[in-house]
Amino acid sequence: MRSTSITPASMFFRGIGTATPSTRYTKAECLEAFERSDWYARLDGRSHWVARTVLQHDNGIEARRLAVDSISDVFRIDPNTLIQRFLAHAPALAAKAAGHALAKSSLAERDIGAVIVSTCTGYLCPGLSGYVVERLGLRADVQAYDLVGQGCAAALPNLQLARALLVSGECEHVLSVCVEVSSAAMYLDNDPGVLISACLFGDGAGAAILSRDPAAGGRIIEWIDSTSLIDPSKRQALMFEQRDGMLRNILTRAVPGLAATYARRVLDSVLDRAGLHVADISAWIMHAGGRDVLLALEREFGLEARDFRYSAAMLREYGNLSSAFIYFAFEAALADEAPPGWWWISSFGAGFSCHGALLQVSK
Structure with missing residues (x-):
């Protein structure tokens, strides 16, 4: 490999983990549920055409995992339902992905000095980081950070913050988590961009364990x-x-x-x-x-x-x-x-x- 003049960053990936809801829905199932829902009658003919075009042709997506027991529940769209969906599933998905990453890292819960959680599909106060600390049993003096509002781009800023914490000497090991419950940010109207968005996004969480030194x-x-x-x-x-x-x-x-x-x-x-x-x-x-x-x-x-x-x-x-x-x-x-x-x-x-x-x- 070609050498570089860059100063080593002193951050190594020790484990990667992911998690999704157990329910898998194909795009055909999503279209059928949309056509059965009350929303179908609320939206105009052009919107029907957009949804069929996206969900019946090759859009690069065949299936999604959604945090609902029935695909019809996706079309229950009101503020209280959506925030309850986020609260019920975001902490669980985040902790599950983090647990998988931790298991691959050869580290224990007590070794984690900081946890960084990113999301854009819901808001909690106290933030998601506290739920991850609680569910994983991380130590009480762990540094906890919640990053919001960065959308699809959030993983890299999350990892950049992890690197800064490691290089500064604040901690030896950092847990990075991104979790999105897109079904908790559902919205429908006749705008084509809104409809296409509703046809693209799924629910899930990813996590990484970052350390100053690599695993043996x-x-x-x-x-x-x-x-x-x-x-x-x-x-x-x-x-x-x-x-x-x-x-x-x-x-x-x-x-x-x-x-x-x-x-x-x-x-x-x-x-x-x-x-x-x-x-x-x-x-x-x-x-x-x-x-x-x-x-x-x-x-x-x-x-x-x-x-x-x-x-x-x-x-x-x-x-x-x-x-x-x-x-x-x-x-x-x-x-x-x-x-x-x-x-x-x-x-x-x-x-x-x-x-x-x-x-x-x-x-």
Whole structure:
């Protein structure tokens, strides 16, 4: 592997874990439930056409996990129902993913010095971090941080904060968690972006254990360098707004192009510092906003579909998991024993923001 002049970041991945609700719904089941729901009559003919187009054709997604006992429950859309759905499922999913990551790390609960939890699909006070501390039995003096409002991009800022805590000497081991209950941020109206959004997102959580030192044996995964980019002038392209006491997702046609353009700028910035090129990356772990986003990334990066196979596979089975998605793609790459060398991990979303990190992975 080519050496770099970058100062080692002193952060290593010790374990990755994920969790989803047990209920799996295909897009055909989602369309059938929509057509049976009261919402079908409330929305106009164009909205019916949009929903059928997205859910009957290849949109890169075949199924999603949703935190409801019946698909018909998805269409119970009111503020009280949605916040109760978030409260019932976000802590459980976050703790389950964290438990899986911890089990793979060879560490005990008492070893964790800080926990960082990101979400954008619900709000709790006290925050989700306290629920994770409680459910995992972490020690009382653990540093706990709740990050909100970063949308699909949140995983990388979460990991960047973990690195800062480790490098500063604040702690030896950090638990990073992203959890999204997208079914608790459901909103429907005749806006095509709102409808498409409702057809894309699923529920799930991802977690990672980060440490100053690698675990003995197994793969060594070191965080080498990262950077971020935010363009507030593009905020209106992708964001949540509050309407009628609920979160309403704004999704525009500009998103795939913005994601690809900014993702390339972030990538080039880090690769230039490292003296590397796109061809040097042996594994790509990318947030997949949707099929069109992956296609735009392929064009912008000059890569083939197989290069983003982990993101595409997770999108097909789980849908867009927002901030949690990166952990699923990461776990898939590890399970597939992706080749060692330089790995690239990147997330993007509301803001408009984009983040990327260069990892060095041993066999």
